[in-house]
Amino acid sequence: MFFFTLILPTLAWTQNADFAALFNQGTQHYAAKDYEKSRDAFAKALELDPHNATTLTNLALAQYQLGKKPLAVGLFRKALASDPDLSQARSGLKFALGQMDVKDIPHQIETYETVRRKLLAPVSQTAYLITTALFLFAAGWIWIGFMGQRRRALADETSLPGVPIIGSLLGLGFLLSITLLGLKIYDQSIIxxxxxxxxxxxxxxxxxxxxxxxxxxxxxxxxxxxxxxxxxxxxxxxxxxxxxxxxxxxxxx
CATH class of the missing domain: 2.30.30.40 (SH3 Domains)
Structure with missing residues (x-):
């Protein structure tokens, strides 16, 4: 039931008639359990839009049903690289890995790979850009106001205002966010x-x-x-x- 429900997203975002026709063919063949034809249709659709995360997810499902579990895992990961917010691909990847006996080999647990798995891979670059901009705007607004109050206090020879705690926290949030944004950009350069x-x-x-x-x-x-x-x-x-x-x-x- 998991695979049947996951394969049927709304096709409201189709780019052209050829893509829509191939996508719908793939969906119909999948529903009819003709997984080879479903795979072929989704593969042809990807030729028109190679980074379409939904089509990559659907192709992964068809490959899984054909017994190509490692290939399905790779396609799910490729879908998530295009759209980290696509919950269907994330659920599909988790399900497929859970059905496989993926053997481990001796290796060191690297700090960067841990950070990537927990903080970088699940979040899109756009999300980090927006978050960084919001922190910058909010912190900048508070600190500009603080500097203005400080200047007036110096001019009037009155007591100086206290350092804004919220502004400091927002500044730390900006530094953390821009660091993660830089790591995200770097991570995307790794093949x-x-x-x-x-x-x-x-x-x-x-x-x-x-x-x-x-x-x-x-x-x-x-x-x-x-x-x-x-x-x-x-x-x-x-x-x-x-x-x-x-x-x-x-x-x-």
């Missing part, structure tokens, strides 16, 4: 991908029959460091760096 095969070997060098460093598993998120024609150099956060075939990963941002 992330999801392993879309059930199991793949992380190699010491690109090419066939190279030394295996360790095995990584479907659904794991990695950072892409470098690429050539067929191979990608990736890092599992907090662990080692190695090479895997480009076909084994899906870029999510």
């Amino acid at each position: 992330r991908a999801t392993i879309v095969e059930d199991k793949v070997s992380l190699q010491a060098a690109p090419g066939d029959n190279q030394a295996t460093l360790l095995d990584v598993f479907g659904g794991m998120e990695v950072i892409v460091q470098n690429e050539n024609a067929e191979w990608s150099q990736v890092t599992f956060p907090g662990s080692i760096t190695g090479w895997i075939k480009k076909s084994a990963i899906l870029r999510t941002n």
Whole structure:
């Protein structure tokens, strides 16, 4: 029931007739449990709008129903990269990961990755921009008023006004918000991908029959460091760096 209800958003925002037709075809095929045709229709719709978060979510659902769980996880993450506020994609990602036996590998828990997971990934850059602007406006308004009162007090040789506590708190809020905004912009420059095969070997060098460093598993998120024609150099956060075939990963941002 979860998958059936999630696949039926209102299509009030369609850009053109071709996109709308493909989207509706995908939805109808999904409702009829013809998941292959649903997948094909949503994939064609994405060719017209590659970053449409709702279509990415629906394609993820179709792939999940076809048994492509790691690919579905990657598509959900890609949808959330486009729209962190899309609750359907977040619920779908949580559900899909819960249905998978995603194995862990030894790694260090990095502070940045913790901050990213809790504060950066769930919030859009636009939201941080708006929050930063509001803090700046509110703090600036109070401090401008305080400086005016202080100037008048000096001119009249009266007691100086106290430092505005609310203005100070708003100033701290501005500093925190602009720091998070900077981290969000930086994080978007990091190329992330999801392993879309059930199991793949992380190699010491690109090419066939190279030394295996360790095995990584479907659904794991990695950072892409470098690429050539067929191979990608990736890092599992907090662990080692190695090479895997480009076909084994899906870029999510």
